[in-house]
Amino acid sequence: MARGIGIDLGTTYSLVAVVRDGKPEVLRDEHGEGRVPSAVFFGEDMAAGALVGFEAFAGERAKPGALLTSTKRFMGRGRSVAQAVLDHGARTFRLWPAPAVDAERLVQFAVPDGEGGERPCTPVEAAAYVLKALKDRAEAELGEEVSDAVITVPAYFDDAQRQATRDAGRLAGLRVLRLVAEPTAAAVAYGLDKEAEGRGQGTYAVFDLGGGTFDVSVLEFDRGLFRVRATAGDTALGGDDFDWPLAERLLGAAGVDPAAALPHQTHQALAIARRAKEALTDLDHVDVEGVLAVGDEERAVQLSLSRAELERLILPVVNRCAGPCERALVDAGLTPNDLDGVILVGGSTRVPLVRAFAREFFGREPLCDAHPDEVVAAGASLQAELLTGGDRDLLLLDVTPLSLGVETMGGVVDKLIARNSPTPCSATHTFTTYADHQSAMDFHVVQGEREKAEHCKSLARFTLRGIPLLGAGLARVAVTFQLDADGLLTVTAKEQATGTTTSVEVKPSYGLTDAEVEGMLMASFDHAQDDIEERLLIEKRVEVERVLAATDKALLEDGGLVDAAERAAIERAVAAARGAIAGTDRSAVQAALDALDAATQPLAHRRMSKRIGEALEHKRIDEVTP
């Protein structure tokens, strides 16, 4: 059996990992970066294919087109949800102007078609580009074809969101062995690691705040067995929500109405906001500089912010974590004192205010020794190893996050499978006809906790025909729900007297048919042989941007290590490099990169010496500590 990979398909970043020599390993680019931004760029002059990851950002800066970011937020969601997000937050892209037939089940973004016009692109397709990039990375690294994958999803994803993720995998040419909940995957990697050290048995809460989703799961683990007791979350709450208030302030200061900002302005402002947020993890105050396109000019802007200000802005968002945490504990029948630990996962748990929230809510110091960005992908790779025939003492017993039911008379939901039931499982309810000689019965399958069907997520509608003509209440129809290990549902309705049966694999209609997947596969990826020269140019630009970002950071942290002349030289080289990457001459970009490298050498050396000095100092302290 070929090796299976584990993929963390995140809102802002995605990663791929594989088990080698018994250990999970995140696969990295040549710069040691494991994260691939979940960003996809479609250029106006690109006939087929798209740029993914850091290259997508570079593409957006280099030429006109559409940059799709954080599209995970729209997976399996309707157009009205997408419109609401775009109306009340960052306008980073536009919806396709002509809604699909079933717009409430299908979001479409407008992207260039490469021929001067536009075409619709679904979040599933955007996710498929990201997955394909991760598959390519794994194949390059492993030197073999990769087709089997375990993909993680937020625990609180509903059936439609899971189905969309599965479709994206298929579209990227992957056989999706299993969808695993992100906090469960994190617990697996963390738990097995601790177990190898002879520790880690017990009951833990996994607090997983990513870029766009929040999950909290309560799990028990013991001898390779991971059992989820309860899970809760919010699929529209994440670190992305921290960036927008900062970006709004930045846009406002530059004289741009945030509500009317163009997509590329919004992207620029969000990037600056994110840098400020990240810097405030370690610093109490930052001044972050950047450029913002205003009219035809690139205007230099500055975001000056203290940690206290940041915390005031994001507090309402952080506090939204409380509800899910309470629900998970109540459903597990536990109090914070019953836990053996709280594991922090997800890049946004680096934010000091988030850590403080977790500390206060659970009444204990949270465990921060799992790698917040990489532990989910690592856990997925362990499950992938198991499902491709690996010999490891590991078993996940997961639950369904949301109740499943059918709509009955008066629009009330009859729940067949309660939330937090172990999966796989099944349940049967019997329904009777309500009219004389009723020959058919309509069923509406819903998911959610609310009493009324209209407030729950609609998953499917179907009709059972051929019911024998009897008086009202005499014909009996047994409805069976079967939930598989991925949390995907099949519903069967069977008339008891005649055995007439109808069965549906609950597949929201935005889901793709096999033929559609085939068609899209043919149309996009395999024709994506872009101009090699252009790809090289873009890669080079990405490299320059990395060096520019590193230089910014170094000057911010250790600006005092260079004298005025050295600083002036660096600033000249930075300006030259910025100019070069705006153009299309690859050799000019390379020259600017070399000049920048040379100008920053003194600073880099002194920073290195300073770090070594600090490390030695720590060592001395360690040595004298009894």
Next chain:
Amino acid sequence: MSRPASLPLACRVCGADHDGSTAPIACVACGAVLPVHPQVSPFALLGLARPRFHVDDSALDRAWLERSRRVHPDRFARKSDAERRCAAEQVAALNDAKRALSVPYDRALWLVQRAGVPLATLGPAWLTELMELRERAEGDDADKQRVIDEARARFAERLATLDAVLGPLDDIDDAYATPSAALRRAAALLAELKTLARLVDDLGGGKLIATLDER
């Protein structure tokens, strides 16, 4: 002590015969995972030698975990499709058994039906009482809540009676094999419990019975 009637079960890989009533996991001949007999008792699946009303919840939970470890389809990734499907059947049946046995009402219902006792019809006095309860719930939210609380209290009180009726049967061989006066009394209590649970559910007071609408 008599064993439950045997349920013929063939291995899907080699065809060897087994007794499905004991919920076997692996084929005695070829070692493959076996399918689950549709009539197997949830007690057998959870490792209890014979059906009983009183169960130790933590022992039930441990049995569920241990069997999950052995039958989970993830453990059989390298096996044939047929065997993996059997493992999937096993774990789904196991989860369903746990759900059915973790609530006293559902356990009692299983025992009464197994003995062949028909579910009792409700007496006129009880129906009158129930109608009166429903009428009182038609006022404002406070009225509704009072009725929910009262119905829940009555549910708890009848459940205690059920416990007193069925508890002693656990120690008697074959007590759940054939109808008896005690089981008929239990059936009457179950019918009342179900109408109370239905009332609470209708009023939005939550589900007191997992399998309220099944069968």
